[in-house]
Amino acid sequence: MKSTSKRMWMRAGFAVFALSASTLMVSCGKKEEPKEVAKEAPKAEAPKPEPLKVGFIYVGPVGDAGWTFAHDMARKAIEEKFGEKIKTSFVEKVPEGADAERVIRDLVAQGNKLIFATSFGYGDAMEKVAKDHPEVKFEHATGYKTADNLRVYEGRFYEDAYLAGVIAGKMTKSNILGFVGSFPIPEVLRNINAYTLGAQSVNPKIRTKVVWVNTWFDPPKESEAAQSLINQKADVLLQNTDSTAVLQTAEKNGKFAFGWDSDMSAFAPKAHLASAVLTWAPYYEKAVNDVLNNTWKTEMTKWGTKEGMNDLIKISDAVPEDVRKKIDELKAGLKDGSFAVFKGPISDNSGKVVLPKDEVADDAWKGKINFFVKGVEGKVPSGK
Amino acid sequence: MHELALLIAAGIASGTPLLLAGLGLLLNERAGVVNLGAEGLMLIAAVTGFGLAFYTGQTWLALLGGAAAAALFSALLGWMVVYLNTNQYASGLALSLFGAGISAFVGAALVGKKLEINQNQGLPLLADLPFVGPALFQQHPMVYLAVALCLGMVLFLYHSKSGRLLRGIGESPASAHALGFPVRRIRWISVVVGGSFCGLAGAYLSVVYAPLWVEGMVAGRGWIALALTVFATWRPWRVLVGAYLFGSVTMLQLHLQAIGIEIPTQFMSMLPYLATILVLALISRNPSWIRANMPASLGKPFHPG
Numbered sequence: 001m002k003s004t005s006k007r008m009w010m011r012a013g014f015a016v017f018a019l020s021a022s023t024l025m026v027s028c029g030k031k032e033e034p035k036e037v038a039k040e041a042p043k044a045e046a047p048k049p050e051p052l053k054v055g056f057i058y059v060g061p062v063g064d065a066g067w068t069f070a071h072d073m074a075r076k077a078i079e080e081k082f083g084e085k086i087k088t089s090f091v092e093k094v095p096e097g098a099d100a101e102r103v104i105r106d107l108v109a110q111g112n113k114l115i116f117a118t119s120f121g122y123g124d125a126m127e128k129v130a131k132d133h134p135e136v137k138f139e140h141a142t143g144y145k146t147a148d149n150l151r152v153y154e155g156r157f158y159e160d161a162y163l164a165g166v167i168a169g170k171m172t173k174s175n176i177l178g179f180v181g182s183f184p185i186p187e188v189l190r191n192i193n194a195y196t197l198g199a200q201s202v203n204p205k206i207r208t209k210v211v212w213v214n215t216w217f218d219p220p221k222e223s224e225a226a227q228s229l230i231n232q233k234a235d236v237l238l239q240n241t242d243s244t245a246v247l248q249t250a251e252k253n254g255k256f257a258f259g260w261d262s263d264m265s266a267f268a269p270k271a272h273l274a275s276a277v278l279t280w281a282p283y284y285e286k287a288v289n290d291v292l293n294n295t296w297k298t299e300m301t302k303w304g305t306k307e308g309m310n311d312l313i314k315i316s317d318a319v320p321e322d323v324r325k326k327i328d329e330l331k332a333g334l335k336d337g338s339f340a341v342f343k344g345p346i347s348d349n350s351g352k353v354v355l356p357k358d359e360v361a362d363d364a365w366k367g368k369i370n371f372f373v374k375g376v377e378g379k380v381p382s383g384k
Numbered sequence: 385m386h387e388l389a390l391l392i393a394a395g396i397a398s399g400t401p402l403l404l405a406g407l408g409l410l411l412n413e414r415a416g417v418v419n420l421g422a423e424g425l426m427l428i429a430a431v432t433g434f435g436l437a438f439y440t441g442q443t444w445l446a447l448l449g450g451a452a453a454a455a456l457f458s459a460l461l462g463w464m465v466v467y468l469n470t471n472q473y474a475s476g477l478a479l480s481l482f483g484a485g486i487s488a489f490v491g492a493a494l495v496g497k498k499l500e501i502n503q504n505q506g507l508p509l510l511a512d513l514p515f516v517g518p519a520l521f522q523q524h525p526m527v528y529l530a531v532a533l534c535l536g537m538v539l540f541l542y543h544s545k546s547g548r549l550l551r552g553i554g555e556s557p558a559s560a561h562a563l564g565f566p567v568r569r570i571r572w573i574s575v576v577v578g579g580s581f582c583g584l585a586g587a588y589l590s591v592v593y594a595p596l597w598v599e600g601m602v603a604g605r606g607w608i609a610l611a612l613t614v615f616a617t618w619r620p621w622r623v624l625v626g627a628y629l630f631g632s633v634t635m636l637q638l639h640l641q642a643i644g645i646e647i648p649t650q651f652m653s654m655l656p657y658l659a660t661i662l663v664l665a666l667i668s669r670n671p672s673w674i675r676a677n678m679p680a681s682l683g684k685p686f687h688p689g
Contacts, residue, residue: 061492061495061496061598061599062495062496063495063496064495064496064497064498065496066496069496093599178642209642209643209644210641210642211638211641211642212641213638217598218598218601218603219594219596219598219601220589220593220594220601220603221603223593223594224394224398224634224635224638225638227394227635228391228394228635228638228639228641228642229642231387231390231391231394231639232387232639232642232643233387234642243496243596243598244496244498244596245594245596248498248594248595248596266498267498377642377643377644378641378642378643378644378645379644381648
């Protein structure tokens, strides 16, 4: 008898164990900032206008660096700026695809009237939900589909990639650069091409090798890709993935790399050449103002160095003075419009001229990039 | 030539976590227990190891701590499947899901934190040899420890009395029981020790290999290790060969991309499983082959008395 009751007790223990596993799986990910609630609570006398609820969907964890971190900095900045007029919340680590739609609908159900989706792959989900909820304004980072209540915004990342390329072209010893790509979409192809063009502007012998990892965030895989590039003599790396793994792999191997999306200088003191950073706050501020003042309308916003959205910062002391000066000149040129990254003649790596001499590429051209420029090795992977 | 040496080195480094986890699972399975919790155990160990490395700066302490954490959860699993006779497959899956959840929960504060990186020193003298130096002898010490553990596993399983007993239990727990051996205790110990191997693999990933912590970073390596034991027909040396082979395929795929040869990455990542299915199909064609290789009591609970 004793043994049966013991066994039942043990079985119950197992059930609790399995249950807690499933609840943990469900409960992780969602986070709300309790700060604003605390502020509101003590004063109840004067009826205040309802704060505008602003929701954010992040593709990665916030962490200490990278793409999602940069968006979250901007979220905190607008929260600071608008105080009690808005209330923000975010959901992190939302996979691109079917799950995203559920999360966006959930944010709508919670009363968010302005929703920022901060990754390319949320586009389809965003479009569907936007159709069902005309009263909510939707903002999609790096997207291309718009609707009456859905607009897109983007930085000019390729400007930073070009500047990084200029530094890389001067710092490389092997004349081989490496690039860890996420997905072969125009945004990433633009960066690979700009990186190469920048390097070629100071060093015509440059060749760029590309490895695709088919993910935005998978540090072990990013390390392996970086290692593979280094093994093939690439000695200055840039990545379009979100973690610090590429930079850290370069550090381990005594090579150079760049920080991407946020200041990553602390992660690899020796390997770090510069960090491309994004300041989303001014745009998020504008978007909130648009909604508060009822001036929100559909558009496609592309901001770059000129508007202060992109910048290349924390240039390493290892970079010679004349190169730093060149970077400053280029930045000034981007700001006053006297310099453009994609200016003809540009030919792809099969030799075909894709931009005639002296022609400056427009946004439509940049949005359709599906080739590697001369100097990049290999073919753009086909079939998505 | 130098590139080939580096490719081999990268394949070995990439295969090492598979080797460690595969050896642990092999030990479990040789005693008759299937541990589907490997993925979860590796995640628990990865977050524990990374946390320890981050707060103490001690790599070896972190690796041991990871192994200990995995051993702890394996002890729980072992208690359930060995003493309570719960279904091994269901319990293992539960542990895998639980490990994914708890590691994400505990590790939230560690995401994006940074560890000090040391350049690999390699083995003195041997590291300077042409070709074989860069190919084999410039790795992290864990890589060599994994090989030593493989040798240890061979010696234990095939050249020691207790190893033979363990294999005997995997074949016929009833006979071992009739001869007076504590079947359940030995099985439980094998689950704990095997789990600690998985832990070592997980901690190696987050502390040495990446070195970063992020939720779900084991990314299916636990499942590949499970497939590996079948692929290796439950022999330690074949686990080593298989692990390095799978690791090399991963690296080769990236390497070919950088050269400009296009192979869909999705195809390459399915290869280990495809190879396992092939091996299974081949050994299943011949019943005596299965009898000769697969522990006869694998996955079956044992009721004494």
